[in-house]
Amino acid sequence: MRSDKNTSAPLGLKVAAGAGLLFLHLPILLIFLYAFTTEEKSYQFPPPGYTLKWFAAAWNRPDVWDALGLSVRVASISTAVALVLGTLCAAAVSRTRFFGREAVSLLVILPIALPGIITGIALRSAFSFVDIPFSFWTIVLGHATFCVVVVYNNAVARFRRISGSLVEASMDLGADGFQTFRYVILPNIGTALLAGGMLAFALSFDEVIVTTFTAGQQSTLPIWMLEELVRPRQRPVTNVVAMVVVLVTFLPILAAYYLTRDGDQVAGSGK
């Protein structure tokens, strides 16, 4: 029991914490300002004037649309693969103890624990070794590999909270394994999977390091942006695309948060 819950933070701590959060957010806000600048050739601040014309310019760019389309398709398929693999792995690891269990969880985490460039170059040299040409599927292969861990983490956390007695009760009442999965387990892990899937989608949608090694000549949206960063040709269009990307990635993150925040109240966890 705490003696006084309402102690307020020391001023120094408040300032340091607030400054830290501002440091994280101001640069992103700046992107929004630059999307409206009339300046084309440099990153001049303050912008000499404001205009909406770059939104129309970005809208009429087929290369941006192509890149966006490819990114969405890759992210969707990768997320679907990651959902299946991550859930299977999480179920196996959390419901049973077996030899090598630790190794399996390490294996799942490895693709994000190791620097992305290693995953990228490893996959690329493997593709060239077995003569697989770069395609849509080589990108998906790379993305799904590191998306599994996001789904896995969300699912494992939820599986841990589901009481084993729920499953036993279902079995006692005569349900077979599939019915138990469909009517007891799935409703309980559903939101965790949805959240994991959204984060996996966001991760894949944004990935650039592995993609540069597995895409060949194809251009996902991050690769399009990378090219603009290395050799700026269309600064105003890039500003607009950057702003849209920020807005689009915020949605799944917020949704994932609201889906998992009530995760403590999973049925049967009160035991």
Added chain:
Amino acid sequence: MNADTSILSRRTGALGQLSDTFWRKPKILLFLMLTPPLLWLGVIYLGSLFALLLQSFFSIDDFSGLINYDFTLDTYRQLLIPSNFDIILRTVVMAALVTLASAAIAFPIAYYAARYARGKWKVIFYLGVMLPLWSSYLVKVYAWKLILAKEGILTWIFAKLHLTWLLDAWLSLPVIGGSSLSISYTGTFIVFIYVWMPFMILPIQAALERVPGNLIEASADLGGNPAQTFRHVLFPLALPGIIAGSIFTFSLTLGDYIIPQIIGSSRLFIGQAVYAQQGTAGNIPLAAAFSVVPIVIMGLYLWMAKRQGAFDAL
């Protein structure tokens, strides 16, 4: 178990029988559940990784540019020549500095969120960390290109504060300076912190949330001032969280090749060396040997972190 002695009768239909089989022999179910992920990660991912490692023991023929498939340690010896070793040293020093600075910036945010933030503020802090953490990596780098550019906002702020001389003095320093912030180590350092620091906050916060408030009060009651309480109570208890967070900041900085390419001097980091060796230079063995360096460093790091109990804080 025999059907006659069981309470329920055998299930009928293919699915029912399958379900019974799984119940009687859970190992079959386990095997079926583990096979797809292990095939994917174990065969495709680990297989590629081992194939890469294998290539680091080959060498490249200097004249023909073809790969010589005889076992050799020559490629690893090349890592030790000064120009390559400098790259490794530079990257490791940068990763260590970024990790330390990230911990220093992340700690107050995590501590406030864990101990003082309640209700609405708790949500604001949580989302305030999650949104930058998950928002687009390239957009974040791009934002800093706008900020650090010579004609950008930072130069403008320094000019408004009549501190341009300070910025110029900083940029004229050896090593960390440069002709503008966006092509100096200082710029690279700031962007690395900005992009990887959020990964540090949540593990520290998780560790701090397990520290009971009365422990801090006990320390104060026993006469400890805030600095002593931090040094002897808070810091040791937060250490596993800091180490857990540092796994991310360290590893991510170690392998990054995009940030130093876009914001920084032209001196290479490990990631850029790997990229250049496998791409334009076509020297896959040397690229592979270079990529072994972060793997070994991270292996040691993870081993050390595990001994410190950092994985419990994740």
